[in-house]
Amino acid sequence: MSIMDVRLAVEALDAQLGDPYSSANACSWEQLCRNDEAGERPHEAEAVLKEIGVAKAFVPHEFNGLLLQLDRLGHLLRAVFRRDPALGLGFGVTSLMAAATIWTAGTAEQKERAAELLISGGQIAVAFHELAHGNDFGANEVTAWPSESGFAFAGNKSLINNADRAELIVVHARTSKNPVNHSLFLLDRTKTAFPAGDYWRTVGVRGCRLSNISLEGVTLPDSALIGALDGGNSVALRAFQVTRACLPSMAVGAVDTALRTTAEFAVGRRLYGLSVAEMPYVRQSLVGVFADLVAADIFSSTAARLLHIEPNQGSLYSAAVKFLVPEVLREDINILADILGARFYLRNGKHAIFQKIMRDFPALVIGHAAQDVCEATLRAQLPVAVRMDDKPNEALQRAIFDWNIPLGKFDWATLQMGASGKSALFAALHSGIENRTSVDKELGAIFDELLDLSIWLRSTVVQMSPRERGLNGSALASAATKVYARLLAASACINRSNVCRSAGQDSGSNLIASDAWLKIALCGILGYRRFLHTDLVEQLNAVCYEEVYEELLSRLSLNSTFDSLASNMLPIYNVFSNKIKI
Amino acid sequence: MTEEIISQWIVDTIASYLDVSSSEIDPLQPLANYGIDSVHALSLCGDIEEKFGFYVDPTLAWDYPTPNAIASFIAGRSLSS
Numbered sequence: 190m191s192i193m194d195v196r197l198a199v200e201a202l203d204a205q206l207g208d209p210y211s212s213a214n215a216c217s218w219e220q221l222c223r224n225d226e227a228g229e230r231p232h233e234a235e236a237v238l239k240e241i242g243v244a245k246a247f248v249p250h251e252f253n254g255l256l257l258q259l260d261r262l263g264h265l266l267r268a269v270f271r272r273d274p275a276l277g278l279g280f281g282v283t284s285l286m287a288a289a290t291i292w293t294a295g296t297a298e299q300k301e302r303a304a305e306l307l308i309s310g311g312q313i314a315v316a317f318h319e320l321a322h323g324n325d326f327g328a329n330e331v332t333a334w335p336s337e338s339g340f341a342f343a344g345n346k347s348l349i350n351n352a353d354r355a356e357l358i359v360v361h362a363r364t365s366k367n368p369v370n371h372s373l374f375l376l377d378r379t380k381t382a383f384p385a386g387d388y389w390r391t392v393g394v395r396g397c398r399l400s401n402i403s404l405e406g407v408t409l410p411d412s413a414l415i416g417a418l419d420g421g422n423s424v425a426l427r428a429f430q431v432t433r434a435c436l437p438s439m440a441v442g443a444v445d446t447a448l449r450t451t452a453e454f455a456v457g458r459r460l461y462g463l464s465v466a467e468m469p470y471v472r473q474s475l476v477g478v479f480a481d482l483v484a485a486d487i488f489s490s491t492a493a494r495l496l497h498i499e500p501n502q503g504s505l506y507s508a509a510v511k512f513l514v515p516e517v518l519r520e521d522i523n524i525l526a527d528i529l530g531a532r533f534y535l536r537n538g539k540h541a542i543f544q545k546i547m548r549d550f551p552a553l554v555i556g557h558a559a560q561d562v563c564e565a566t567l568r569a570q571l572p573v574a575v576r577m578d579d580k581p582n583e584a585l586q587r588a589i590f591d592w593n594i595p596l597g598k599f600d601w602a603t604l605q606m607g608a609s610g611k612s613a614l615f616a617a618l619h620s621g622i623e624n625r626t627s628v629d630k631e632l633g634a635i636f637d638e639l640l641d642l643s644i645w646l647r648s649t650v651v652q653m654s655p656r657e658r659g660l661n662g663s664a665l666a667s668a669a670t671k672v673y674a675r676l677l678a679a680s681a682c683i684n685r686s687n688v689c690r691s692a693g694q695d696s697g698s699n700l701i702a703s704d705a706w707l708k709i710a711l712c713g714i715l716g717y718r719r720f721l722h723t724d725l726v727e728q729l730n731a732v733c734y735e736e737v738y739e740e741l742l743s744r745l746s747l748n749s750t751f752d753s754l755a756s757n758m759l760p761i762y763n764v765f766s767n768k769i770k771i
Numbered sequence: 772m773t774e775e776i777i778s779q780w781i782v783d784t785i786a787s788y789l790d791v792s793s794s795e796i797d798p799l800q801p802l803a804n805y806g807i808d809s810v811h812a813l814s815l816c817g818d819i820e821e822k823f824g825f826y827v828d829p830t831l832a833w834d835y836p837t838p839n840a841i842a843s844f845i846a847g848r849s850l851s852s
């Protein structure tokens with residue numbers, strides 16, 4: 190399936206979700222804001238997703254689903270996140286997390302059951318969190334022990350999305366005294382009935398229902414065990430690499446809508462005799478967010494492709510994406526809020542979806558491996574992270590960066606807890622820079638900066654004492670981790686841009702092929718745009734911003750998405766509507 | 772490399788994580804007693820791969836809780852590969 194086919198699939202999905210501007214439509218921004226105001230689940234929008242069969246995207250092909258390639262999962266689900274991040278989370282993401290553990294380690298029977306439930310539009314809850322332990326799930330206290338009929342349980346889980354309605358629940362429970370020895374169980378509500386507690390009230394994602402569950406007195410048969418006894422944390426740390434890479438890719442959709450809302454406002458509003466978008470600061474900010482959004486798409490999609498190609502480094506790539514992308518996108522939403530002025534604070538009117546996204550977005554970030562946890566994962570493994578071959582394998586690089594090269598079905602068994610081997614993405618920073626043709630002065634200066642940082646990183650990591658990489662790591666180790674994640678993002682952008690240059694067939698790839706976008710995106714990755722007003726940034730303003738701004742305006746007027754697909758959000762045709770494939 | 776040398780290497784490595792002298796780590800005591808956490812376990816995997824050339828899961832530190840137990844596992848793996 191080529192990238193063109195992915196675009197058609199996304200357009201087919203958008204066609205079925207209907208016009209986002211039409212208030213009568215269940216999946217319109219206005220209706221979804223109304224659901225949020227009422228603090229209710231968006232039942233009608235969920236019914237549309239169910240009717241379309243969106244959850245098939247979470248189910249591997251061999252179990253009658255559509256899931257083959259992980260990068261495409263992000264691209265497709267982004268369409269739902271463009272409507273409403275809470276809809277994406279409530280309908281799907283926690284089900285995907287739960288299902289990932291089953292695809293990684295479940296029995297054939299468990300996989301069939303999960304697949305059937307998801308395809309019929311049902312949910313699977315993922316019950317890890319305990320109030321007392323948060324991210325430190327190795328300390329979780331819900332306990333399971335062998336009993337006559339299987340396993341008996343004690344303890345409580347908190348803040349579990351969909352715990353009130355999910356027919357299946359993946360439960361994380363301690364099965365031994367050792368800190369790493371928890372197990373995962375698949376609880377089937379149709380066989381073991383128990384109630385969920387009261388709902389937690391939240392600031393954002395108000396259409397999601399988070400509640401506590403009590404496992405006191407619950408017993409489950411032996412067949413409920415997912416994977417090996419005491420192997421639960423290993424399963425989780427492997428399976429969640431997929432969600433850590435894919436969730437930020439989906440979240441790009443929320444920022445797409447935030448940017449669209451803001452750009453529409455800025456172009457339309459006139460002050461002092463000119464449109465707000467004509468003011469240089471505003472224009473540069475809009476362009477900066479647009480460039481970041483494309484970079485976030487490229488970085489997260491690249492990491493998802495790498496889970497197929499270099500699963501031994503998956504723990505690093507997925508943590509780097511979850512560490513960097515949500516942070517950048519969250520800053521971008523704040524920048525857009527400044528432009529929207531008072532409107533970012535209003536809960537009705539035509540910009541209301543913006544404040545909803547602003548409230549919802551942080552929940553996507555907290556919910557699943559906090560930024561600091563991802564940083565710790567990277568920091569501990571820095572020596573492995575910077576290992577690279579001097580001469581990268583060309584075929585491997587093509588498979589990573591040429592998105593038209595199919596990767597086949599994802600093999601969940603290949604994931605491993607820690608990283609090993611060498612990093613093709615890190616090495617590709619150098620080859621990507623070498624392979625770029627006709628590099629002008631500004632781009633050359635940015636490349637030099639990236640190369641200097643990569644030399645600094647490698648020498649710093651070599652000299653770093655192991656203690657500095659620990660849980661109480663040093664500030665230097667934290668800085669090295671940040672640099673590492675940003676260099677990976679730069680490598681992804683440069684190499685993808687090189688591929689688009691050699692192929693360049695459509696508007697999405699023309700933008701990515703351009704020096705203008707690449708310079709602005711790399712300056713964002715390096716943190717220049719916001720913090721340093723150097724000559725370099727001055728020059729960029731003049732040379733590049735106009736070019737990328739033209740593309741932004743064109744996408745706005747054509748209702749095209751701002752991500753690398755530039756798909757049409759309001760397709761007038763519906764001919765592909767029954768052919769969603771990923 | 773003998774098991775004894777490997778065990779000493781583990782002791783030295785763990786001591787460097789905790790910033791204590793190697794004499795403070797007993798090769799027969801479980802590492803958990805010294806406060807080895809999941810982040811240290813991840814570091815240990817990377818260091819073992821660097822030194823011995825094969826990947827081990829971070830659960831190693833719990834499956835083989837003492838430096839001597841890890842050493843005998845590594846010696847076995849080295850022989851078989």
Ligand SMILES: Cc1cc2nc3c(=O)[nH]c(=O)nc-3n(C[C@H](O)[C@H](O)[C@H](O)COP(=O)(O)OP(=O)(O)OC[C@H]3O[C@@H](n4cnc5c(N)ncnc54)[C@H](O)[C@@H]3O)c2cc1C
Nearest residue numbers: 283315316317318323324348349350552556559561562565
């Ligand atoms: C909208 C929403 C939906 C949710 N849905 C679910 C669900 O369906 N299932 C479920 O199981 N849970 C769910 N949760 C709970 C979620 O899993 C927890 O919020 C998450 O585990 C983090 O725990 P915590 O918020 O208590 O943070 P804590 O772990 O207490 O963290 C506090 C602070 O310490 C930092 N920190 C933690 N660990 C480290 C580390 N290793 N290194 C450095 N710093 C660290 C954190 O970054 C943070 O700044 C949901 C939460 C929300 C908000």
